[in-house]
Amino acid sequence: MNKDSSEKIFDELAMIAEKNNYIKPEIYNMFNIKRGLRNSNGTGVKVGLTKVGCVKGYELRDNKKVPAEGELFYRGIRLTEFVKGFQQQRRYGFEECVYLLLFGELPTKKRFDEFKDLLDEWRKLPQSFTENMILKIPSKDIMNKLQRSILVLYSHDDDPDNISVKNLLMQSIKLIARFPTIISYGYQAKAHYFDNKSLFIHSPQKGIGTAENILFMIRQDNNYTKTEAEILDLCMVIHAEHGGGNNSAFTTHVVSSSGTDTYSAIAAAVGALKGPKHGGANVKVREMILDIKRNAINWKNRDMLKDYLLKILRKEAFNKEGLIYGMGHAVYTKSDPRAVLLKKKALELAIEKGAVEEFNLYKNIEELTIEIFKELKGEDTIICANVDLYSGFVYEMLNIPQELYTPLFAAARLPGWCAHRIEQIVSDKKILRPAYEIVDIGNKYIPMDEREREADHFSHLLASGS
Known part of the structure; x- marks a missing residue:
């Protein structure tokens, strides 16, 4: 079969598939289907409980949305209050934010120092991972590279399917530490193999934190200013969590509810964030x-x-x-x-x-x-x-390449995903399984020889443009 014939067949198959998968909008209304899991007043359908994060953008009065100043809470603490706390001390906030989301409370200085040491310990990728997974199989899309890398990390875990809280935390912290390294190296590989630029692979540094490490690894000369690092750190903090109902966090809840491993759940969340309606705005x-x-x-x-x-x-x-x-x-x-x-x-x-x-x-x-x-x-x-x-x-x-915008979002949002995953496994043992209304039932099986007449009729409609 030549390319033109194959293309024609797929054009016809696509039209058949589109015709048989289209459901008219009025039918959704007939069955009171909450499309996009949204109520008729624009509010989200409540499908669970969470302690992790909360988004407030309006008040409900007589079941109507009344505009209000927006508020975002991380573990019950206002984001604006949290940011003010670390900015007043002229320090970075992302690592403290990660601790708060994962453990549900602010750390003491001793606990925080121990936690930062754990992140530093796991920022480097496993032996030969950079060469075999990133450099030998580069991708034009860094989110695609990130998603594949997460699934390969499953093979580097001695106990990947263990969903005890201790193991979930260890897997989460390792992923949070490694995400910036993966996206930085993924960008360098893309720039080298697809854009004909020089290849620079800089090892992550201990003691400088996530924001500084990102700037250090993506820049040829490793240089950055304090203000640059502070604003990237702020970007990471404000993107870290946005409630359980956003598309990628909800994906984490859905996939985690099946009892699957951390790598599968987080890879699915990355896939959700990759969509232009979510992470590419x-x-x-x-x-x-x-x-x-x-x-x-x-x-x-x-x-x-x-x-x-x-x-x-x-x-x-x-x-x-x-x-x-x-x-x-x-x-x-x-x-x-x-x-x-x-x-x-x-x-x-x-x-x-x-x-x-x-x-x-x-x-x-x-x-x-x-x-x-x-x-x-x-x-x-x-x-x-x-x-x-x-x-x-x-x-x-910050001269950050556009290809890294959404991967940076993923690296920032990962702590929120991990917190939601732990919460789902600890608190809600049921697998998430909503219902769909069937609107095409009672079709009869047609013998093969009789189907030809219908196919000829459809081909005639295609040819006539009907």
């Missing part, structure tokens, strides 16, 4: 910004920028989808606390980098989008910037 922001700079007449002028944002909303510019990326959120209404925290720190880095003009572009997009929505939909319309608006800008200022 800051990439979309970056692409939109580049489009604005190329095509807006004068993006430094607020009126001209506003005109171009209107074109984007009218599907006349950028990718013609009518969305201003980095604005709006499924839960947050008046504000996203992560965006508020990152915006403040981003200005500090922008001043250091001489990029205040760039910072003002993002700030103007935020302010003008709110203004436009009020003009188009009424003064009561509420929309806020989400964390992706400023995280893409931060990564750009």
